[in-house]
Amino acid sequence: MRQFPAFFNMDDARVVVFGGGEEARRKVRLLAKTSAQITVIIGKDIEPGFAEEFAGRITIAPQSEAGPALDVARFAIVACRLCANTERSIEWARQYGVPLNVVDRPELCDFTVPSILDRGEIVAAIGSNGSAPVLAKSVRSKLERLLPARTGELAELAGRLRPEVKAAIPDAKARREFWEYALNGKPAELAYAGELDAAEQAMRDAMKGSRRTGIVHLVGAGPGDPELLTVKALRLLQQADIVFYDRLVSAEIVDMIRRDADRVPVGKSKGNHSVPQEEIHELLIRAAREGKRVVRLKGGDPFIFGRGGEELEAIQAAGIEAFVVPGISSALGCAASAGVPLTHRDHAQSLTFVTGHAKKGGVPDLDWESLARPHQTVTVFMGVGTAPTIADKLIEAGRAPDTPVAVIENGTLSTEIQVFGILAELPDLIEQNAIKGPALLIIGEVAGLPFASGAVGLSGGYTQEIYA
Structure with a gap:
């Protein structure tokens, strides 16, 4: 590992960006998402619209003020259009011992700016030591598709309740078990669905020792091609503790279920109802009451001739949380x-x-x-x-x-x-x-x-x- 990944705390931080062109503008756009105070050092001119885009968010200063800005900077980024300005900026930054990134010059960098996946409180950074930034972006995009959009909101909720959880559950092992449930079970799924108040209440109930019930997802597997599975369906298959699947679900999709999850076939064919519908309802409810993350995997879409409506009614009537994940209808x-x-x-x-x-x-x-x-x-x-x-x-x-x-x-x-x-x-x-x-x-x-x-x-x- 040539690079050691670390995250700067940007609260009350000051950073310096050298340059007034498009590259500098891109870096400022990224930095502006943080709480840092940003000083942009320019030469003779700045790209049209640059100052207006970040009005009230950045300080624009001439090169003569680079020293005072660097003296209090946490790090600096050099993104100049002219080679002479680049060399001069590097020299200044070295004089003040400020960690430095030079755009498109990895051999001159103290650190590289990774491809960043931003989910609020959850941030992932993918770096390539400057050798393949396009590949790093490709990896980030794949992770973005798998990570729920509200992951940051769940993390924020967990952070807010962390002191209460520590006080309520002093035993470290029990506390880890609580967070495993809270961040992967019913509270998490409620948060991902946008029901943050319900998610918080579920966490508080679990904190007080109430029974930790599981959750059921009725998931559409699509027509059969595993590449037609939705991103959300794939995530749930890889998180589930138990999956009840139909005969119409292809073997390729069944193979995508988490390896250590229980796989229960409950399929029906013409004249052969291997598992009666009422028994399927009972299996789903029983598994959820045991605290398991349950997936009911159905070919096509659960609500188009898939009896998903009957299953949803039965699950909800039993007081179990249930969500429907649509699939591409056959x-x-x-x-x-x-x-x-x-x-x-x-x-x-x-x-x-x-x-x-x-x-x-x-x-x-x-x-x-x-x-x-x-x-x-x-x-x-x-x-x-x-x-x-x-x-x-x-x-x-x-x-x-x-x-x-x-x-x-x-x-x-x-x-x-x-x-x-x-x-x-x-x-x-x-x-x-x-x-x-x-x-x-x-x-x-x-x-x-x-x-x-x-x-x-x-x-x-x-x-x-x-x-x-």
């Missing part, structure tokens, strides 16, 4: 993967999601006449087994037999199969291509667009297998 993901726009100004002015499977089995009682109207897209979930009846009902209600259709199995995965044809031939398309599901049916003019089907004539069907 309808959106599969259609996009196949190049099918679900809406289109020339072909579909409305979009309807329906289930092809009734609660007690068979075909659901749908408004077939409404679904049969032209210039709309009907997207059917769980419709493989009832596809013959669906096609018959739509045609009987007035939908043209040659209406384009698409059937997408295992959408966005390496095993994806896309089948295109017409409504009258929908059952044959499914049978001939051995479609078993999970699959999505897309019915409407958009399924016949050339860039979607890849075929000039749709009669007889067209099959395209996609491999990653």
Whole structure:
């Protein structure tokens, strides 16, 4: 480790920046986020708008006043446009023994300015010893995507309560256990959701020794491709103590669950409800009452034919905190993967999601006449087994037999199969291509667009297998 990372305390600090150009302006913009007093030493001129941008926040001084400014400075940054000014500024800073950073001259630096991730009280700095600042920024951006936006607010709350916690929980081991719960459990999730008052109350309750209940997240896993998982979903999978997951969740996403977390499959398939819905509710509630961080991982989006609403009601009725993390619906993901726009100004002015499977089995009682109207897209979930009846009902209600259709199995995965044809031939398309599901049916003019089907004539069907 060539560099030792450290953080300057900027309360009552004075810093000096040499230069009046764009580089100096960028450094001042960064320093202005702190409470430091900033003196900008310039030569003959300063970039237009520089002084106005930081009016009341900086002091602009000529080079003749560099000495007094450096004499009280915590550090200095040299960002001059002219080489002569750069050399002169370095010489002055060395005379006063001030830690120095010289922009784009790492060999002359006492310290480098890292790429900074700012979350209020939580600050992360990524340095590269000046050798690869672009790479450092790339690392920072990846961390930013994983770190909740309200992390700083949680840290501020923890800092404010720290003296009370120390007084209430004198035992060091018990205090560590408290902070583990407070900063990773229910209080933390409430803070991340913007419910800071509730987060503080949860911390105070735990401080007084009340039972530390867990929290449940209903998380959408998306259509299957792990790269389509949301950032928040990934964070929760890597923090969870236990994950209850559906059959439609891809193996690649299951592999992203924290290694030491319990993984409980509770999936259902046609005619095989391995775990009844009521039992799933009980499992979620029991795990949360044990103080665990619980994730209920569901394919697609939890609230689109995923029974997420039923689970949320049951969890909340039990007095357990629950949050919903939306996922990319399989309808959106599969259609996009196949190049099918679900809406289109020339072909579909409305979009309807329906289930092809009734609660007690068979075909659901749908408004077939409404679904049969032209210039709309009907997207059917769980419709493989009832596809013959669906096609018959739509045609009987007035939908043209040659209406384009698409059937997408295992959408966005390496095993994806896309089948295109017409409504009258929908059952044959499914049978001939051995479609078993999970699959999505897309019915409407958009399924016949050339860039979607890849075929000039749709009669007889067209099959395209996609491999990653």
